[in-house]
Amino acid sequence: MSTPAPLWRFPGGLMLPGHKDLSTSRPLGRAAIPPQLVLPLQQHIGAPANPLVQVGDRVFKGQMLASPEGFVSAPIHASTSGTIIAIEDRPVPHPSGLNAPCIVLESDGQDLWCEHQGHPDYASLDPSALRNLIRDAGIVGLGGAGFPAFIKLNPGARTSVETLILNGAECEPFISCDDMLMRERAEEVILGARIMRHALRAKHCLIGIEDNKPEAIAAIRAALQHLNQPEIQVVVVPSRYPAGGEKQLIKALTGKEVPSQGLPIDIGVVCHNVATAASIFRAVELGEPLLSRIVTITGHAAAQPQNLEVLIGTPIRDVLDQCGGDNGQPHRLLLGGPMMGFALQHRDLPITKTANCLLLATEADAPDRQAISECIRCGQCAEVCPIRLLPQQLYWHTKAKDFDKAQDYDLFDCIECGCCSHICPAQLPLVQFYRFAKTHIWAQDREKRLADQARERHEFRLFRQQREKEEKAARHKAKAKAVAKGGDDETKKAAIQAAMERAKAKKVAQQTGEPVAEQLPTAQHAPSSTASPAEPEKETKS
Secondary structure: OOOOOOOOOOOOOEOOOOOOHHHHOOOOEEOOOOOEEEEEOOOOOOOOOEEOOOOOOEEOEOOEEEEOOOOOOOOEEOOOOEEEEEEEEEEOOOOOOOEEEEEEEEEOOOOOEOOOOOOOOHHHOOHHHHHHHHHHOOOEOOOOOOOEHHHHOOOOOOOOOOEEEEEEOOOOOOOOHHHHHHHHOHHHHHHHHHHHHHHHOOOEEEEEEEOOOHHHHHHHHHHHHHHOOOOEEEEEEOOOEOOOOHHHHHHHHHOOOOOOOOOHHHHOEEEEEHHHHHHHHHHHHOOOOOOEEEEEEEOOOEOOOEEEEEEOOOEHHHHHHHOOOEOOOOOEEEEOOOOOOEEOOOOOOEOOOOOOEEEEEOOOOOOOOOOOOOOOOOOHHHHHOOOOOOHHHHHHHHHOOOHHHHHHOOHHHOOOOOHHHHHOOOOOOHHHHHHHHHHHHHHHHHHHHHHHHHHHHHHHHHHHHHHHHHHHHHHHHHHHHHHHOOOOHHHHHHHHHHHHHHHHHHHHHHHHOOOOOOOOOHHHOOOOOOOOOHHHHHHHHO
């Protein structure tokens, strides 16, 4: 029996009702194949993928439909077999409510796989080759952000990392997809962790799970014992939101703090979600790209709350219908939990790789914000902030659009967990102010980069024009110098005569429309560097 790992406490946070038993009382199910799937080209952080198919193409399950664009990107695969019927802008699940480019696949109901092959001998692969397999499989972080997984599996200049952390905390209320995954597919999580340790050369691995998931804790420990993995250890953490935040879980499990504007790799730690680990196992050992994910359908307005494995691209309406829809009292539909999720305007949107929960919320589940009043400087927001920021100061500066000051107060360290907004007695939408400020700063930076690029291009154009002008002047000067070096009047007369003949020939050509070859008279020809000394003499005698 291994010694229990020590625990540390992260600052701030909230004790929130979980409501997870709503969706965990039923076993994990599998959603049916829909008649049509909509696959956005950008389901991850980074550049959207480039389509590899055309309308009318017949495709098979697992076939790559769009390739990654640049380093930070991920491919898109066919979730089932069928025919491509459109490549166009469609509504996508995003707070903006805007459309985005999508591939529309009409399924044939046969679910026929393309040719695929796993690599159960992955331990013999170089870590770089292993990361390429994971990239080609389209694996992104399934905990919410959607960062391409292969990038976080690269230790960079380090030869290895100290600790790999698998995040099974799942701290936000209502969401239970990771809980059900660990209960029913614990060995896939462990085998995925083993692959990730090999890619990172990680010395050991910790799996952090909140104490409100006893079944998942027991299942993971049983799998560890069955697979004989002493380097991997389960650590039970107290249920306190946001224990599942990357920086908060790292602090709780290792006592280390990720530096401001830094990354976990800076302190020798890499953190991945348990669902990401299971997907990596299927991609590497079975050769299956990321085609589906577990989604929690829950809320007190849901008729039959449960967890379903859903094909990427399935319309949300189809998923909800398979769970009986709502019970007649829905307040609103959220993608994600009540703290960090956002409202969906309609149900004809696709499930993407980052969609972990559909919350059919009542007024009690996700209450509307009441009348906003002025900040009373109570300081409660600072007490619950898990990053030790000063939300009140950030609020004043972002409201005044003093974004430089907001950055002085570490605006970009905010994880947008919503603790400050939740506790605020004035009902101030603090997180929305911070998101607005970040978006504005990003837009300014992007415009500045574009302006700098335009200025650099203009300056280079002016430089090139000046250089060409100087080179032309230098050529004319050298030519004049060469003529002057001729010495006698006969050479000068020959040059003048040649110029007059060229002008006359050009005039005749303009009148007749016939081309004329511009050749110098024999007297103007200089011996080439490869000619023998006798050649000029022969030419003179002739």
